[in-house]
Amino acid sequence: MNQFTHINASGEANMVDVSAKAETVREARAEAFVHMAAETLELIVSGQHHKGDVFATARIAGIQAAKKTWDLIPLCHPCYFEVEVQLEAIPAENKVRIESCCKLAGKTGVEMEALTAASVAALTIYDMCKAVQKDMVISQVRLLEKTGGKSGHFKVEA
Structure with a gap:
């Protein structure tokens, strides 16, 4: 079984040495x-939402959040990377899908940055639309794929 990397020999939270x-x-x-x-969803897609372009605001929020991940998650390393956030309305299912992608050349992964970007973009959609609907549900925040580093390739099975 794999060991937790952020726990030291005494069982305490510990920053991983990536040097x-x-x-x-x-x-x-x-x-x-x-x-x-x-x-x-129709208000968002049609551009009729009274707060403006919901997708543009959520995209920017996701990008900003990814850049601040190490401020939010205590044991994340600072890193500089490329980040993209894509939003797609799925009218047949009354939902929005958010996908984030973070990429860098470095010594530490960007899984937490990608997860943070997707999460905060979803929270921003909720924030912008809560005056219209308070019972929206944010779901299935998950890592889809990661490449590089010691642990290699991971991809969610379809």
Whole structure:
């Protein structure tokens, strides 16, 4: 069984030493969904939402959040990377799918940054739409794929 990397020999939370790790290209993709009423989704898609472009605001929020991950998650390393956040309305299922992708050449992965970007983009959609609908549901925040680093390739099975 794998050991927790953020726990030292005494069982205490510990920052992982990445100084001896090789720099490799690392990439992570994550997703999240926001489920809502058809009327709420239509306001977003049609651009009629009174707060403006919901997708543009959520995209920027996701990018900003990824850049601040090490401020939010105590044992994450600071890193500089490329980040993309894509949003897609799925009218047949009354939901929005958010996918984030973070990529860098470095000594530490970007899984937490990708997950943070997707999560905060979803929270931003909720924030912008809560005046219209309070019972939206954010679901299935998960890592889809990661490459690079010591642990190698991971991909969610379909």
